[in-house]
Amino acid sequence: MRGFYIGRFQPYHDGHHQMVEEIVPEVDELVLGIGSAGHSHTRHNPFAAGERVMMVTKAVAEFDLTTYVVPIEDLDRNAVWASHVRSMSPAFDVAYSNNPLVIQLFKEAEVEVRQSPMFNRDVLEGSELRDRMIEGDEWRHLVPEPVIGVIEEIGGIGRIQRVSETDANG
DSSP: OEEEEEEOOTTOOHHHHHHHHHHGGGOSEEEEEETTTTOOSSSSSOSOHHHHHHHHHHHHTTSSSEEEEEEOOOOSOGGGHHHHHHHHSOOOSEEEOOOHHHHHHHHHTTOEEEOOOOOSTTTSSHHHHHHHHHHTOOOGGGSOHHHHHHHHHTTHHHHHHHHTOOOOOO
């Protein structure tokens, strides 16, 4: 059985990693969809799709499971989103998500959706990690070790700090 799990992974963090850990025993292969693949270099989406592919690929290498990491560009037509995802991904039997919109769209497309508990959601949330990076606060303990290496390799902290600045006067 092949599962599908989509996220923006801005960045891939321990909450995502714990979700993958929950999925691994249930599937033979896992497709990880990099959502909003066309967005990068903003406060909300600082990392490019290829950088996120590196983060995810290196982080999930510890699992004894065949994985496919696939960039999925946004499609601003929710009614056809699930078929768009299927067209960009290897075939899958079950989708994993806790996002209410993703769950609804897959269910309408008759895709089985499984949820898992949220893990330390008050801290393990992309916006919290990005805010910590911008403010120079500690964030490394909230992501798998390989993700730290990718962020350092690409100069990710400097980038998110620069793109979060404003040139507004006052």
